[in-house]
Amino acid sequence: MTHFDLRAAINAISDVTQNRPQPLREFDQIYMKVADMVLQAEFLARKFDGLDVAFIGDGDSISLSALHLRAMGVIDCGPKSIQVLDFDERIVNSIIRFSEKYGFSDRITARLYNVADPLPQEVLHTQDAFYTNPPWGASNEGESVFIFIERGFEAVKKNALGMLVIADAPDIPWTQSVLLRSQRLANDHGFLVAEMLPEQHLYHLDDAPNLKSCSCVFRRMEPKIWSESSIPVDKDRFANFYGRNSPLKIHYVRARSTLNYGKAEDHTYSLEQWEG
Numbered sequence: 001m002t003h004f005d006l007r008a009a010i011n012a013i014s015d016v017t018q019n020r021p022q023p024l025r026e027f028d029q030i031y032m033k034v035a036d037m038v039l040q041a042e043f044l045a046r047k048f049d050g051l052d053v054a055f056i057g058d059g060d061s062i063s064l065s066a067l068h069l070r071a072m073g074v075i076d077c078g079p080k081s082i083q084v085l086d087f088d089e090r091i092v093n094s095i096i097r098f099s100e101k102y103g104f105s106d107r108i109t110a111r112l113y114n115v116a117d118p119l120p121q122e123v124l125h126t127q128d129a130f131y132t133n134p135p136w137g138a139s140n141e142g143e144s145v146f147i148f149i150e151r152g153f154e155a156v157k158k159n160a161l162g163m164l165v166i167a168d169a170p171d172i173p174w175t176q177s178v179l180l181r182s183q184r185l186a187n188d189h190g191f192l193v194a195e196m197l198p199e200q201h202l203y204h205l206d207d208a209p210n211l212k213s214c215s216c217v218f219r220r221m222e223p224k225i226w227s228e229s230s231i232p233v234d235k236d237r238f239a240n241f242y243g244r245n246s247p248l249k250i251h252y253v254r255a256r257s258t259l260n261y262g263k264a265e266d267h268t269y270s271l272e273q274w275e276g
């Protein structure tokens, strides 16, 4: 790990978290804690230095964190370009707004996309690396993880890298079984596990505050499975996607415009003046 100015790093990530929409728990939007975001963004910036990177979902805003840490002079490496694909328009808009404000919209784009849909042709096999922190698949034996990483495999070129962030707790059997099956799937697609940072990150997760995730870095050795076009996900795979009895059935989360973005929403408080 490289050394950096802790105050400058946390202030930069604070800019990023201030910009994020409130997470929707029903879609597994559960944000990573700030110190772990600093370390994760620095790790990604170092591993994917100079690369074109596709993010399959990015509620945490690790994409913006990596670019902003660099723009603020905290680190001196980072991706050449980033494309974020997410089904939540609030997240897409927040990425566009932030990158315009801080002057790096030439390095990051964000678009509305649901993993159940075919990957856009203009993204297919164009990227040097993918990153994903998907729903962790506790209730569907990892199926939601597999759908996200399969899109990652499709997004990248032949000699590519990938980074998967999923639950990792040696004493919780489902996390180990999903991790094992995810690594097997990556092997089947010609990727090896190049690096693994176990039990790294904590989340704002009320019902499991100590559940950590790992970073698993993949490197493609051979394009064993290589599709020239992308197809929709079979609906049989939608059950329990976001948890027990919570299937994948929403296409997009749409943003409702609000005048005071990044500040308290005006329906959450009222103002009372002195009488008389």
Ligand SMILES: C[S@@+](CC[C@H](N)C(=O)[O-])C[C@H]1O[C@@H](n2cnc3c(N)ncnc32)[C@H](O)[C@@H]1O
Pocket (backbone or CB within 6 Å): 023, 027, 028, 029, 030, 031, 032, 056, 057, 058, 059, 060, 061, 085, 086, 087, 088, 091, 113, 114, 115, 116, 133, 134, 135, 248
């Ligand atoms: C599911 S969350 C996983 C937890 C992660 N810590 C977070 O909150 O971002 C990851 C991202 O996937 C996005 N996402 C969820 N379902 C999706 C879908 N069907 N297609 C595309 N993106 C999706 C969410 O909007 C979020 O930004």
